[in-house]
Amino acid sequence: MKQYFKDIIESVWTVLLGMKITFKHLFTRACTLQYPDQRWTLPERSRMRLFNKIEDCIGCGQCVRACPVDCIYMTTEKRIKEEAPVFAADGTPIKLRVTQFDIDMSLCCYCNLCTYPCPTHCLLMTPEYEFAVYNKQDFLYRFAKDKPLAPPKPVPHAPQPATR
Ligand code: SF4
Numbered sequence: 001m002k003q004y005f006k007d008i009i010e011s012v013w014t015v016l017l018g019m020k021i022t023f024k025h026l027f028t029r030a031c032t033l034q035y036p037d038q039r040w041t042l043p044e045r046s047r048m049r050l051f052n053k054i055e056d057c058i059g060c061g062q063c064v065r066a067c068p069v070d071c072i073y074m075t076t077e078k079r080i081k082e083e084a085p086v087f088a089a090d091g092t093p094i095k096l097r098v099t100q101f102d103i104d105m106s107l108c109c110y111c112n113l114c115t116y117p118c119p120t121h122c123l124l125m126t127p128e129y130e131f132a133v134y135n136k137q138d139f140l141y142r143f144a145k146d147k148p149l150a151p152p153k154p155v156p157h158a159p160q161p162a163t164r
Pocket residue numbers: 050066067068069070071072103107108109110111112113114115
């Protein structure tokens with residue numbers, strides 16, 4: 001009988017001990033974030049999704065060379081002399097046409113090394129971190145807008161005079 005009451009007391013004590021922690025939290029400031037209605041303010045210089053303002057890209061390839069995981073794919077071609085000169089926002093002449101500028105964000109390790117050497121500051125880390133996708137292929141971001149010039153048409157042979 002003595003043991004019976006001892007067990008009851010012990011059970012009540014154990015519950016109260018557990019509830020002590022619960023009650024303590026009733027009077028502390030809630031730290032639960034009601035995501036997505038609320039969001040943390042990201043620390044300054046957070047490294048999130050990459051963006052290329054392709055209009056200012058001069059096709060120098062410095063970002064490609066800096067990338068440690070080779071996840072930037074770029075193709076360029078020379079602008080022909082007859083084309084009107086194009087300049088980046090900072091006045092740098094754009095001599096190359098960037099026909100491909102892809103970043104595979106599924107490979108990117110967010111090291112930010114590609115943005116530092118960019119001479120026109122067109123490649124940057126945005127504060128955007130909500131870019132999950134269902135299909136891994138959708139992580140390949142394509143920024144280029146220019147199309148490669150059509151290959152020159154073969155010049156038709158001039159009609160040859162008939163030989164006698
Ligand atoms: S952040 Fe790093 S890994 Fe990602 S593209 Fe830039 S250099 Fe490559």
